Amino acid sequence: MTDNPDAPAHIVHVPLGERTYDIVIGPDAIGSAGTRLKKMFPGARFAIVTDTNVSESQLPRLEASLSAQGLAYHVIVVAAGEASKNWATLNTVVDGIIAARLERNDIVLALGGGVIGDLAGFAASITRRGMDFVQIPTSLLAQVDSSVGGKTGINSVHGKNLVGAFHQPRLVLADLSALDTLPARQFNAGYAELAKYGLIDDAELFFWLEANYRDIAAGGASRAQAIAKACAAKARVVAGDEKERGNRALLNLGHTFGHALEKATGYSERLLHGEGVSIGMVLAYKFSARIGICPSQEVGRVEAHLKNAGLPTTLADIPGDLAPTEALLDMIAQDKKVSRGKLTFILTRGIGQAFIENDVAPDAIRAFLEDMR
Template sequence: MADIAHSVHVALGSRAYDILIGEHLLDQAGTILAERFPGRRYGIITDDNVAAAQLPRLLAALDAAGLSHGEIVLPAGEATKSWALLGQAVDGILAARLERGDLIIALGGGVIGDLAGFAASIARRGMGFVQMPTSLLAQVDSSVGGKTGINSPHGKNLIGAFHQPRLVLADLSTLDTLSPRQFAAGYAEVVKYGLIDDEAFFFWLEANLAEIFAGGPARGEAIARCCAHKARVVIEDETEQGVRALLNLGHTFGHALEQDTGYSDRLLHGEGVAIGMALAHGFSAQQGLAPSQDTGRIVAHLQKAGLPTTLADIPGTLGSTDALMAAIAQDKKVSRGALTFILTRGIGQAFIAKDVDPKAVAGFLNDRRG
């Protein structure tokens, strides 16, 4: 019996699936897959960092269950979400003679989950895939909900498809191999769920921060609560026509900063989200929408978690405000050329703000640049 501490069901009719959360699930993956998807062959897509740390465990589990598999190992890093490496992944799937009814396994963080899911969506006009997220960010956010894709020189995640996984296996033990910086970056997405519409969860995070980082029971509970939150939103708005956009709190600013820093290790995705959430709350306060003391409380919590919260925290020199605004103008939420931001009236009170004045945003960014 698998050591499943939490299970979340994503009720999407014929495309429903479960999120299983627990310790050492990679070591039990063969048994779980054989029971749920008998007769399948598997194509594993991962990156070289995860391959060194986690792939042997998964291969041993698949072999023990007698499951046929092949592996495609890509470079680690955000720059992997490109046309060239997407093509390499799809070619690998076809070269392995995987059939339409077989399954792709995305073993890794958000980059691999996004790219492997997109590859599965287009290989043989659509194959099923299983998410096995190995980073905190992927376990609480990107592995759930079916958003897949790659980046473009014009912006982040502008090329992709909605393609739901068949199963998500979140092995808590994989988080023990993350660097403190990587774990903190993932924690930004945890905080996001409290800031959107769950003030009580944010307060709970303030009380349980140490245990979450230390790996106690609060860690699994936090991940399960985030997954349940996202599942509810995805069920209501699968293709982001409305309320699902709230999950992008902090991402409009964050994605622009990631693009400006070249999708490099200068700024991890979660770090961009942390700064973006601080900016979104700060801009909301400047516009008279939210109390400034809430911004201070949020910033203090993010900083306690070891996250950057200001533009000055980004190493190196940022591009001009005009360059950041050009990136913001390519955000997926832009409609008929009008800027759409996720703003807030306070902790747990995020809302979709349409037709935001770009001059006000540019002025705010100039102020924050000092």
């Protein structure tokens, strides 16, 4: 393990005025964390929030890096999985930070995937009326999407991410080597969020991914480049619309369908978040084609690429029985993007041409879902 913050890295800048921060993408970002954190937060102590899986694979590296710099820390470990994004686990994290006597000027470190980033970030936003935190994402999904932009939160019994806050990290440390320990299914789920950026407004990025996704999956030189491209794309959107009052909603391509499918499968291993997004993006493209605004050949191209990347693309790909259409529609109606009772979807006119549609008729979605079943 090295502890060299000057090792080769991609750095993406997120310009948000006084909340500006950097995303450091490198081969040993966890190993160099101690040096970076000591310089950036002199005198601070740290609460490491992680899960039962990451505590085995990555926590020892982070602990060694902090200890080598003489930094004091306290570890809080929660159960792995989407089910931990709940009130009870949030309370465990908040109580753990307070019991360790960490103060407002101390730092919360979110070491893990998207669940840990959302959970630890939300805990930081409310503990002692707001503490700073650092994202150390260990999954591809977290590195290209959820660790960037300041969305934090937990799930409600009524739907996904309905309780939370915008709370920007002070720093994001994306360690490329952490991805080498991911199961293929987890890596593929993260790839869906990576492909999303090309499908929203960057057709050239999507075409580049078509040509390079095998090298990305194999850990070749394209992997770091792909993560940097995705982070830069998200940084650009977040800088223009930090709190999702406008175009930031485009980042939810596939998520309205996807979140409903996650809830319908009980936030379980039946359907990972990125898998739900993959199916949701294909559904968004197919619905757009159905209403005559997206060429059918582009729908086929998108679906083929996601299939080639090892992702599910249809409702039939979800194991087990799926909730009735009316129940799915009710779940969609609880989505955060619903406004004044009107259904909002991210639709598309083709690859790289997504747009926000604020008034989609529930009957049209009901009929579409029935046909897709």
